Amino acid sequence: MIKKNEFIIWGNYCNKCGNECSILQNEHHPWNDTTFSIKLKCNFCGNEVIVDKKHAEVFYNNKIYSYYNGLYGKVIDLGCGSGFLSRYLLNQNKIEKIYGLDEDKGCLDELSDIIKSEKKFEFINYDISNISKIFNFKSIDFLISRDVFMFIEDTDRYFEEITKIVNNGIRQIAWYLKDNSRMKNKLTPHQIANEYSKRGWNVELKYLDWYKYGYFINANKL
Numbered sequence: 001m002i003k004k005n006e007f008i009i010w011g012n013y014c015n016k017c018g019n020e021c022s023i024l025q026n027e028h029h030p031w032n033d034t035t036f037s038i039k040l041k042c043n044f045c046g047n048e049v050i051v052d053k054k055h056a057e058v059f060y061n062n063k064i065y066s067y068y069n070g071l072y073g074k075v076i077d078l079g080c081g082s083g084f085l086s087r088y089l090l091n092q093n094k095i096e097k098i099y100g101l102d103e104d105k106g107c108l109d110e111l112s113d114i115i116k117s118e119k120k121f122e123f124i125n126y127d128i129s130n131i132s133k134i135f136n137f138k139s140i141d142f143l144i145s146r147d148v149f150m151f152i153e154d155t156d157r158y159f160e161e162i163t164k165i166v167n168n169g170i171r172q173i174a175w176y177l178k179d180n181s182r183m184k185n186k187l188t189p190h191q192i193a194n195e196y197s198k199r200g201w202n203v204e205l206k207y208l209d210w211y212k213y214g215y216f217i218n219a220n221k222l
């Protein structure tokens, strides 16, 4: 069942005890559209915690990053954009190589700092539909993505090809909104999970109550 969630999380860490203090809100993405500062009471130690735009962004990003821990070896960051996930992964020692794949040439500029300074990172300007031309059978340990799946047109081809290329796991966060015109495929999170399962992946699907319309898929080879 699809759980429609219209909220995103605003939060900060308590500066006395480190507890996560947050609220869910349903307005604009705050760090782009809103100036705000709110006070919450830490429900662990009672301290007053201020959540402002800067802290809320860090808190939100950390929440996303927490789904991309424990990875190792060779990783594809599918639809890497300006490297939101890749930049986080660069700090994980067990990761040998990150291939940031994106069809948009414009990413070159946004990624120029890590392309120059990080040997571990390589940008590949390609469409996902050509992925098997670049990567060999079982040559990748993990495929990660955020906010990309809904832009894939030929999803059957995607599932077939990444199942051949990726050896260990998939971590995918994205949003699903029925009848949204930006989406290039109509697969619901549940259907996506089934497509992975059918191809031999052991799949866990979670709806994220803090990520607008969001879900997380954790798929591992059996």
Ligand SMILES: C[S@@+](CC[C@H](N)C(=O)[O-])C[C@H]1O[C@@H](n2cnc3c(N)ncnc32)[C@H](O)[C@@H]1O
Binding pocket: 078, 079, 080, 081, 082, 083, 084, 085, 101, 102, 103, 104, 126, 127, 128, 129, 145, 146, 147, 148, 151, 152, 153
């Ligand atoms: C919403 S952005 C997400 C960027 C990044 N993953 C992040 O978390 O900030 C979606 C990205 O997917 C890329 N993309 C969409 N369809 C693609 C495809 N078929 N092959 C490769 N990249 C694609 C877009 O160019 C864009 O950079």
Ligand SMILES: [Zn+2]
Binding pocket: 014, 015, 016, 017, 018, 019, 042, 043, 044, 045, 046, 047
């Ligand atoms: Zn506290």
